[in-house]
Amino acid sequence: MNFKISKRPFYTALTSVSHAISANSPIPSLSGIKIEALEDHLVLTASDSNISIQREVYASEDCELIIFEPGAVVIDSRYILEIVRKIDSDQLQLELVDGALTRISGHLAEFNINGISASLYPDIDFSKQAIEFSVQAKDLVKVIAQTVFAASDKETRPVLTGVNFRLVGNEFTAVATDSYRLAKSVVSLDNNDTNFSVTLPAKSLNEVVKTLEDEDEVIMSVSDKKVQFFLNNTLIQTRLIDGLYPETDRLIPNEYAYEFEIDAQDLLNAIDRASFIKSDGISVVRLEASSDEVVISSKSQEVGSSFEKIVPQSYKGGDLSISFSGKYVYEAIRALNSSKVLIKFSGPMKPFVILNPGDDSVLQLVLPVRTYN
Amino acid sequence: MNFKISKRPFYTALTSVSHAISANSPIPSLSGIKIEALEDHLVLTASDSNISIQREVYASEDCELIIFEPGAVVIDSRYILEIVRKIDSDQLQLELVDGALTRISGHLAEFNINGISASLYPDIDFSKQAIEFSVQAKDLVKVIAQTVFAASDKETRPVLTGVNFRLVGNEFTAVATDSYRLAKSVVSLDNNDTNFSVTLPAKSLNEVVKTLEDEDEVIMSVSDKKVQFFLNNTLIQTRLIDGLYPETDRLIPNEYAYEFEIDAQDLLNAIDRASFIKSDGISVVRLEASSDEVVISSKSQEVGSSFEKIVPQSYKGGDLSISFSGKYVYEAIRALNSSKVLIKFSGPMKPFVILNPGDDSVLQLVLPVRTYN
Numbered sequence: 006m007n008f009k010i011s012k013r014p015f016y017t018a019l020t021s022v023s024h025a026i027s028a029n030s031p032i033p034s035l036s037g038i039k040i041e042a043l044e045d046h047l048v049l050t051a052s053d054s055n056i057s058i059q060r061e062v063y064a065s066e067d068c069e070l071i072i073f074e075p076g077a078v079v080i081d082s083r084y085i086l087e088i089v090r091k092i093d094s095d096q097l098q099l100e101l102v103d104g105a106l107t108r109i110s111g112h113l114a115e116f117n118i119n120g121i122s123a124s125l126y127p128d129i130d131f132s133k134q135a136i137e138f139s140v141q142a143k144d145l146v147k148v149i150a151q152t153v154f155a156a157s158d159k160e161t162r163p164v165l166t167g168v169n170f171r172l173v174g175n176e177f178t179a180v181a182t183d184s185y186r187l188a189k190s191v192v193s194l195d196n197n198d199t200n201f202s203v204t205l206p207a208k209s210l211n212e213v214v215k216t217l218e219d220e221d222e223v224i225m226s227v228s229d230k231k232v233q234f235f236l237n238n239t240l241i242q243t244r245l246i247d248g249l250y251p252e253t254d255r256l257i258p259n260e261y262a263y264e265f266e267i268d269a270q271d272l273l274n275a276i277d278r279a280s281f282i283k284s285d286g287i288s289v290v291r292l293e294a295s296s297d298e299v300v301i302s303s304k305s306q307e308v309g310s311s312f313e314k315i316v317p318q319s320y321k322g323g324d325l326s327i328s329f330s331g332k333y334v335y336e337a338i339r340a341l342n343s344s345k346v347l348i349k350f351s352g353p354m355k356p357f358v359i360l361n362p363g364d365d366s367v368l369q370l371v372l373p374v375r376t377y378n
Numbered sequence: 379m380n381f382k383i384s385k386r387p388f389y390t391a392l393t394s395v396s397h398a399i400s401a402n403s404p405i406p407s408l409s410g411i412k413i414e415a416l417e418d419h420l421v422l423t424a425s426d427s428n429i430s431i432q433r434e435v436y437a438s439e440d441c442e443l444i445i446f447e448p449g450a451v452v453i454d455s456r457y458i459l460e461i462v463r464k465i466d467s468d469q470l471q472l473e474l475v476d477g478a479l480t481r482i483s484g485h486l487a488e489f490n491i492n493g494i495s496a497s498l499y500p501d502i503d504f505s506k507q508a509i510e511f512s513v514q515a516k517d518l519v520k521v522i523a524q525t526v527f528a529a530s531d532k533e534t535r536p537v538l539t540g541v542n543f544r545l546v547g548n549e550f551t552a553v554a555t556d557s558y559r560l561a562k563s564v565v566s567l568d569n570n571d572t573n574f575s576v577t578l579p580a581k582s583l584n585e586v587v588k589t590l591e592d593e594d595e596v597i598m599s600v601s602d603k604k605v606q607f608f609l610n611n612t613l614i615q616t617r618l619i620d621g622l623y624p625e626t627d628r629l630i631p632n633e634y635a636y637e638f639e640i641d642a643q644d645l646l647n648a649i650d651r652a653s654f655i656k657s658d659g660i661s662v663v664r665l666e667a668s669s670d671e672v673v674i675s676s677k678s679q680e681v682g683s684s685f686e687k688i689v690p691q692s693y694k695g696g697d698l699s700i701s702f703s704g705k706y707v708y709e710a711i712r713a714l715n716s717s718k719v720l721i722k723f724s725g726p727m728k729p730f731v732i733l734n735p736g737d738d739s740v741l742q743l744v745l746p747v748r749t750y751n
Contacts, residue, residue: 084654084681091651106682114651118682278464278487281457308457309479309491 006076007100008042012111014068015097016089018049021239022060023082024212027053034126037079040099041123042072050129051082056209057129058216060239069096077123078107085109088116131240134228136199140177142220142236144192148179149210151190151340151367156207157183164248167204170232174200180253181207186333187253187356187370188340201227204250209243216241257370258356261349263322265294266362267315269346272301273338275313279303280331282311288331289374296320303331318345327353328376334359337369379449379474381415385484387441388470389462391422394612395433396455397585400426407499410452413472414496415445423502424455429582430502431589433612442469450496451480458482461489504613507601509572513550515593515609517565521552522583524563524713524740529580530556537621540577543605547573553626554580559706560626560729560743561713574600577623582616589614630743631729634722636695638667639735640688642719645674646711648686652676653704655684661704662747669693676704691718700726701749707732710742 022038030036030053039050047062047070064070078101089097094111102108105120149168157165168181172194180189213234217223224235233242280288284305293300299317304310327350338346343361350357359369395411403409403426412423420435420443437443451474462470467484475481478493522541530538541554551564586607590596597608606615653661657678666673672690677683700723711719716734723730732742 081681087654088651091647091654093647093651113688114648114684114686116651116655116682116684119680274464274466275487278461278466278489281460281464282489307492308454309489311487311489313487315486 006040006042006078006107007073007098008047009069009071009073009096009098010047010062011067011069012089012092012095012097014062014065016086018047018060018062019082019086019089021216022049022051022058023086024215025051025053025056025058025241026082030054032127034079034121036083037081037121037126038085039077039079039123039126040085041077042075042099044075045072046070047072050126052127052129054127054244055206056212056241056243057131058212058239058241059129059131062238073100076101078105079121079123079126080107080118081121084118088118131233131242134226134231134233136201136227137224138172138194138199139222139224140192140194142217142223144177145223145225145234146214146217148177148190148192149214151342152179152181152188153207153210153214154181154336154340155183155186155188155369156181159183164204164246164250167206167246167250168210169202169204169250169253171202172200180250182251182253182256185330185372186337187256188337188368189253189370190367192366199227202250203227203229203232204246204248205232205243206246209241213241213243256356257358257368258349258351261322261351261358263294263325264347264349265299265317265320266345266347267299267317269338269341269344271315272299272346273335275301275315276331276335276338278313279311280335282308289328289376290331290334291326291328291376294320294325295323322350325350325353327357328374329357329371330374333371337371340369341367379413379415379451379472379480380446381420381473382442382444382446382469382471383420383435384440384442385462385465385468385470387435387438389459391420391433391435392455392459392462394589395422395424395431396459397588398424398426398429398431398614399455403427405500407452407494409454409456410494410499411455411458412450412452412496412499413458414450415448415472417448418445419443420445423499425500425502427500427617428579429585429614429616430504431585431612431614432502432504435611449474451478452494452496452499453480453491454494457491461491504606504615507599507604507606509574509600510597511545511567511572512595512597513565513567515590515596517550518596518598518607519587519590521550521563521565522587524715525552525554525561526580526583526587527554527709527713528556528559528561528742529554532556537577537619537623540579540619540623541583542575542577542623542626544575545573553623555624555626555629558703558745559710560629561710561741562626562630562743563740565739572600575623576600576602576605577619577621578605578616579619582614586614586616629729630731630741631722631724634695634724634731636667636698637720637722638672638690638693639718639720640672640690642711642714642717644688645672645719646708648674648688649704649708649711651686652684653708655681662701662749663704663707664699664701664749667693667698668696695723698723698726700730701747702730702744703747706744710744713742714740 041048092111097111107120226233282303341361347360347362414421465484470484480493482489599606655676714734720733720735
C-alpha cells in the first residue's frame with residue numbers, strides 16, 4: 006500500500022468513520038481504522054461490531070489522491086487521527102514499509118507507526134439487505150432527534166434501549182420509551198410498499214445523526230438482523246436489538262380533561278430554573294394550572310423552594326395540579342422544536358402529552374410523579 | 379438583609395469570589411459565599427481556608443444597588459451562582475425572610491433558598507500585612523504564568539508545590555521547580571526598600587491570575603503567614619507554604635558548550651507531534667543537533683516512531699544528542715511567549731536552558747532523560 010492524499014478531506018473521512026469505534030473494544034483490531042487502497046479509491050472502515058461505518062474516498066477537486074500501490078492496513082484510530090490532524094502539510098503520504106509498519110509522512114515530518122495486519126480485521130458483511138427505500142436525510146434526523154433521548158439507559162429491558170422504527174404504508178414512525186416517558190415522531194415516505202418493525206440501538210442512532218449532517222437523501226436497507234444507511238460515499242450499518250417492541254399506542258390517552266397552550270421558551274426556562282432544586286438528585290417539578298396562570302414550582306428539604314408564574318395563551322378545563330420529572334418534560338419540550346407547546350392532561354395521576362400545536366407528526370408523553378406534600 | 383441589585387455585575391462579582399471555593403471543603407459554610415449588605419455596599423467573601431477572596435460591590439453607572447436593610451447570610455455557591463445566572467430579569471432582590479432562609483426574586487420567578495447563618499462562617503483575618511508594595515498586574519501575570527506550571531504536583535516535598543516569590547532590591551523574582559525542571563521569571567519594581575522570600579501555593583496563584591485580568595495595578599502585602607493582593611474592589615489572600623525554598627540558582631549552568639536559535643513555533647509543533655508517541659504514558663523526545671539541522675524524534679516499542687527535521691537559525695558547538703520529556707520542553711517554550719527560542723546545552727546529560735533571545739528576564743531549565751537506545 007502506498008498513496009498520497011490531501012490532508013483535510015482525509016482527516017474528515019477518518020473522523021466520520023471513527024464514530025463507530027468504542028473506547029474499550031474487546032477485539033484489538035477494532036480499535037483501529039481499516040485503510041484500504043484500491044485501484045482508484047480508498048475504503049475506510051471502522052466498527053465496534055454493533056455499528057460499522059464504511060466510507061469511500063475518491064480523487065476530486067478538493068481531494069488529491071494518487072494511489073501508487075494498492076493494499077490495506079489497520080491503524081489505531083487515536084494514532085492516525087492525531088498524526089493526520091497534527092501533520093504540518095497539505096498533503097501526506099501513507100506507505101506500508103514492513104509488515105504492518107506504516108510510514109505516514111508530510112513535509113519534514115515522518116511517522117512510522119505499528120499497524121495491525123488487515124487480515125486480522127473482522128470480516129464485516131456490508132451486503133445490501135432485502136428491503137430498501139429512500140428517505141430525506143432531514144426527515145431521518147427529525148425522527149431520530151425527536152425520539153432517541155427517550156430511550157432507556159438501563160439494560161434491564163434491552164429492547165427499550167433502542168428506538169423502534171416502523172414502516173406501515175407510507176408512514177414511517179420512530180418510537181422510544183424508557184417506560185416513564187415516550188416519544189413518537191412520524192414522517193411520510195413516497196411510493197413505498199414494504200412494511201417492517203425493527204429496533205435500533207440508541208447509541209448507533211446518535212452516531213447516524215452526526216454523519217447525516219449535510220446530506221440530502223439516504224437509502225435505508227433493512228433486514229431482521231441489521232439496518233443500513235447509504236449516504237453519499239458512506240455506509241453506516243447497525244445491528245438490531247432482539248425482542249418484541251411493546252405496543253406503545255395504547256399508552257396514549259384518547260381523551261383529555263384539561264389542556265393549555267403556552268410559550269415554549271417561557272415554559273422551558275421556568276422548568277430549567279425549577280429543576281435546579283433537586284431531592285436525592287432528582288428534580289420533581291410541580292405544575293398548578295388554572296385559566297389565569299400556570300405556576301411552576303419545586304421544593305426540597307435541603308435546598309429550598311422555587312416558584313414562578315406564566316400566563317397560558319389558552320386554557321380548557323378546571324384547576325389542575327400535577328408533578329413530574331423536570332428533566333423529562335424539559336427534554337420533551339426541547340425536542341418539539343416549536344415556539345408554542347400544547348399540553349393535554351387526562352387527570353392528575355394520568356400520563357400527559359406535550360404537542361407542537363402546529364405539527365401533529367410528533368408527540369411526547371410523560372408519566373407524572375406521585376408526591377406527598 | 380434586603381437589597382436589590384443589577385443581575386450582571388452581581389453575577390460577575392459572585393463568580394470572581396467563587397474561585398476561592400474548593401469542591402470538598404470539610405467546613406460546610408465554606409461551600410458558600412458570604413453575602414454581607416452594609417450601609418452603602420455589599421461585601422462578598424469566599425474561601426477554602428488556603429485562599430480567600432473578598433470583593434466589595436458599590437452602586438455605579440453599570441450596577442444599580444439599593445440596600446433596604448443591612449445584614450448577612452451564607453449561600454451555597456452552586457445555588458446562588460445558578461439562580462443568579464438563570465434568573466430571567468435584569469434586576470434581582472435578595473431578602474432574608476426567616477432565619478437563614480433567603481428569598482431571591484426577579485421578574486415572575488422566586489426562590490427561597492436555605493442559607494447558612496453568617497455567624498457560622500469562619501472569621502477570616504483580612505487585615506493588611508506589614509510589608510506592602512505595588513506591582514503592575516501585567517508583570518504579576520507574567521511572572522506567575524511563566525513559572526507556575528513548573529511547580530510540583532506531588533506532596534512529597536510540599537515546598538515544591540508552590541512558587542517562590544523573592545524581592546531583593548528592585549528585583550522581584552518568581553521561581554518554580556518540581557526538581558526535573560525549573561522556571562524563573564523576573565520583573566523590576568520601582569522604589570522598593572523591602573526584601574522577602576515567600577512560597578505561595580501554585581493552586582492559589584492560578585486563581586490570582588484569573589482575577590488579575592483587566593486590572594492595572596496590584597498592591598501586594600506580605601507577612602510570614604500570608605500574601606495579599608489588593609485589586610480594584612477585590613482582595614485575594616493566600617496562606618504561604620512553610621519550609622525553606624531550595625537555592626535554585628546553583629542549578630543553572632554557568633557555561634554552555636552548544637547553543638542554537640530556532641523558530642519557536644516550528645520547534646513547538648515538532649515536539650507536539652513527537653510527543654504523541656508515548657512509552658508507559660511518558661513522551662520522551664530525542665533531539666539531535668548539528669550546524670545543519672535539528673532532528674526531533676521519538677520512539678516507542680508499542681506505537682512506532684517519529685522523525686522530523688528543522689533548520690536552526692544559528693548554531694554553535696559540535697554535534698549533540700539529548701533526550702527529554704516532551705511535555706516539559708513544550709510547556710517551557712510556550713511559557714516564553716516568543717517567536718524564537720535560544721537553547722543552550724552544557725552536555726548530553728546536563729540540564730539545559732531554554733531562553734527568549736529578546737528577553738533575559740525569563741529562564742526555563744529542563745533536566746535531560748537517560749535513554750537506552
